[in-house]
Amino acid sequence: MEPISHRxxxxxxxxxxxxxxGVPDESIVKELNTYLASHGREGLKLIIATREPSSRVLEAxxxxxxxxxxxxxxxxxxxxxxxxEIIGGEGGLVKIFASSGVCGELPEDLAAxxxxx
Amino acid sequence: xxxxxxxxxxxxxxxxxxxxxxxxxxxTGPPIGVPEWLWLYITAPKPKVDELGRPVEAPYGLRxxxxxxxxxxxxxxxxxxxxxxxxxxxxxxxxxxHHDYFAYGPPSSEWWSLTGVEPVxxxxxxxxxxxxxxxxxxxxxVKLIVGGPAAWQWLYELELMEKWxxxxxxxxxxxxxxxxxxxxxxxxxxxxxxxYVGVDNAPSVDEIPLIKGASVNGLVEIMRGCPRGCKFxxxxxxxxxxxxxxxxxxxxxxxxxxxxxxxxxHSEDVLLYHADGIKPRPDPIIRLHEEVLKKxxxxxxxxxxxxxxxxxxxxxxxxxxxxxxxxEYVLNEHRRLLGVEVGIETGSVNLARKIxxxxxxxxxxxxxxxxxxxxxxxxxxxLIIPAATVILGLPEETAEDVMKTIExxxxxxxYRSIIVPMFFVPMGALKKNKWFLRxxxxxxxxxxxxxxxxxxxxxAEDIMKIYMxxxxxxxxxxxxxxxxxxxxxxxxxYVSKLEEIVKK
Numbered sequence: 318m319e320p321i322s323h324r325x326x327x328x329x330x331x332x333x334x335x336x337x338x339g340v341p342d343e344s345i346v347k348e349l350n351t352y353l354a355s356h357g358r359e360g361l362k363l364i365i366a367t368r369e370p371s372s373r374v375l376e377a378x379x380x381x382x383x384x385x386x387x388x389x390x391x392x393x394x395x396x397x398x399x400x401x402e403i404i405g406g407e408g409g410l411v412k413i414f415a416s417s418g419v420c421g422e423l424p425e426d427l428a429a430x431x432x433x434x
Numbered sequence: 435x436x437x438x439x440x441x442x443x444x445x446x447x448x449x450x451x452x453x454x455x456x457x458x459x460x461x462t463g464p465p466i467g468v469p470e471w472l473w474l475y476i477t478a479p480k481p482k483v484d485e486l487g488r489p490v491e492a493p494y495g496l497r498x499x500x501x502x503x504x505x506x507x508x509x510x511x512x513x514x515x516x517x518x519x520x521x522x523x524x525x526x527x528x529x530x531x532h533h534d535y536f537a538y539g540p541p542s543s544e545w546w547s548l549t550g551v552e553p554v555x556x557x558x559x560x561x562x563x564x565x566x567x568x569x570x571x572x573x574x575x576v577k578l579i580v581g582g583p584a585a586w587q588w589l590y591e592l593e594l595m596e597k598w599x600x601x602x603x604x605x606x607x608x609x610x611x612x613x614x615x616x617x618x619x620x621x622x623x624x625x626x627x628x629x630y631v632g633v634d635n636a637p638s639v640d641e642i643p644l645i646k647g648a649s650v651n652g653l654v655e656i657m658r659g660c661p662r663g664c665k666f667x668x669x670x671x672x673x674x675x676x677x678x679x680x681x682x683x684x685x686x687x688x689x690x691x692x693x694x695x696x697x698x699x700h701s702e703d704v705l706l707y708h709a710d711g712i713k714p715r716p717d718p719i720i721r722l723h724e725e726v727l728k729k730x731x732x733x734x735x736x737x738x739x740x741x742x743x744x745x746x747x748x749x750x751x752x753x754x755x756x757x758x759x760x761x762e763y764v765l766n767e768h769r770r771l772l773g774v775e776v777g778i779e780t781g782s783v784n785l786a787r788k789i790x791x792x793x794x795x796x797x798x799x800x801x802x803x804x805x806x807x808x809x810x811x812x813x814x815x816x817l818i819i820p821a822a823t824v825i826l827g828l829p830e831e832t833a834e835d836v837m838k839t840i841e842x843x844x845x846x847x848x849y850r851s852i853i854v855p856m857f858f859v860p861m862g863a864l865k866k867n868k869w870f871l872r873x874x875x876x877x878x879x880x881x882x883x884x885x886x887x888x889x890x891x892x893x894a895e896d897i898m899k900i901y902m903x904x905x906x907x908x909x910x911x912x913x914x915x916x917x918x919x920x921x922x923x924x925x926x927x928y929v930s931k932l933e934e935i936v937k938k
Contacts (some may be wrong), residue, residue: 326502326505326506326609326610326613326637326641326643327610328610328611328613328614328635329610329634329635330614348691357632358634359634360632360634360635370596371596371627372593372595372596373591374627375589375592375628377597377629378612378628379589379590382589382628383586383589383860385630386668386671387632387634387671388630388633388634389629389630389631389632389634389635390628390629390630390632390806391626391628391629392626392627392628392629393624393626393627394627395624399624404598410586420540
């Protein structure tokens with residue numbers, strides 16, 4: 318990539334990172350709403366680790382995303398392999414949620430980290 | 435010459451609508467009574483392009499994104515959809531913006547719902563996405579980023595998002611985030627599937643770049659955001675910013691240099707430029723008109739994008755501002771009217787209090803119907819022609835509310851105007867509510883639709899005579915007249931059909 322000569326407009330990337338393992342279910346969406354209300358001001362980076370297609374992820378989050386009219390939110394959809402790296406090294410990581418039933422299908426090392434087994 | 439970032443949209447957006455912005459509304463409808471190609475010819479002719487496929491005029495929102503990327507050092511350009519093939523082998527990022535990707539916005543969704551026929555803008559966008567050039571780019575791994583005011587619609591078309599390989603949906607003001615996304619994409623970093631740009635990332639006045647090329651029909655933004663807080667509107671969620679006059683004039687010059695002589699002042703409420711809250715102040719408005727019209731000269735066309743009815747009434751009754759602007763600055767032998775979009779939305783005080791409590795300000799919502807009529811009279815007397823919207827199916831709307839709207843439309847009969855019905859689309863603070871569709875119509879809605887149709891047809895020919903003067907408009911005028919006579923022939927049959935559906 319060529320060097321960027323002029324950067325007067327700086328996008329503030331979200332400061333808080335929340336990881337959801339599996340497609341977010343109703344209870345996780347509820348938690349996300351609570352989290353957004355209290356910490357949304359500094360932006361929210363939401364990383365969804367799942368084997369499902371990203372359309373499925375966005376569908377599950379649709380009402381949550383549409384009800385937000387104030388805060389910066391980024392949604393990423395990643396694989397379990399990428400999740401390992403994120404848990405190991407993502408700055409600003411504040412919370413990990415596991416959707417119901419997902420713990421049983423996770424590889425052992427991830428299940429230990431995400432589900433506390 | 436190649437561009438790393440190609441910005442585009444479909445034909446219904448990449449056009450100057452023959453220099454007549456109101457024809458853009460027609461592009462959101464289904465082609466009825468005429469073949470689709472003819473409908474497109476009437477509403478969305480192809481723009482002039484240079485040898486690189488760059489349109490002379492392009493949608494203003496795309497121009498802002500292009501400017502932000504160029505100023506950040508990227509090789510970016512807006513390319514006409516018919517010329518994307520020139521970059522199919524070289525582009526690295528494809529950015530697409532739209533006002534109404536899937537025809538879920540107003541008024542497309544309502545035409546679609548009423549007629550059952552898919553609107554032209556949706557068909558045209560789907561054609562763009564399936565075009566060989568876009569498919570080739572995707573097969574090469576080009577990153578596809580979509581945004582604009584209709585970005586939310588992708589959340590209802592997730593299968594298409596998957597099928598077409600959309601990498602990122604951007605909802606909100608794009609000037610800052612597009613630079614970040616472009617950097618990530620070119621570095622091969624992971625892109626978010628969705629970004630909502632919050633208030634903290636809205637660009638300040640200094641951060642809003644000047645457009646680098648001409649905008650469609652010379653549209654220039656004079657302010658961003660709106661202080662009225664109507665619950666159905668997404669613009670009101672943005673912070674209010676006034677664009678300094680020198681920046682406005684600089685953009686007018688960009689347009690003039692490209693051969694676009696006219697100006698559309700864009701704001702949700704033009705008369706609130708540097709206002710005292712929601713009370714218009716004459717000096718900044720007069721100066722704005724004086725300076726802008728000096729640039730365009732007497733022959734340049736001129737319009738306001740939007741104005742509020744309350745501001746029109748207040749400005750005229752307190753400062754005679756409307757008549758002053760029109761008679762001392764705007765009107766002359768070349769400019770015989772001023773077009774503007776205004777929102778009536780409802781004739782019900784009760785509903786106004788619930789969903790748009792400040793729309794009538796500085797007058798109380800209890801006076802809303804009078805505010806509307808007074809503003810219409812003022813506009814009529816000063817040759818301002820409003821295209822007014824009325825929203826049917828707002829949350830909590832009752833039969834009584836719709837009856838009040840019908841009464842108000844009756845009161846507006848003497849005033850030259852177009853009144854366009856819109857079915858409620860969940861946007862703004864009401865985003866989580868349900869769409870209003872044909873199945874939700876009641877008899878009073880059908881009556882309201884009929885009233886609005888009668889009002890518009892009553893005034894349409896008169897307006898067309900002033901709006902489309904000159905031989906160059908003869909073919910479009912002829913086709914519009916044909917379309918209107920077709921609608922007149924069919925409407926009674928259609929209303930009866932709607933009434934039957936409702937009764938069932």
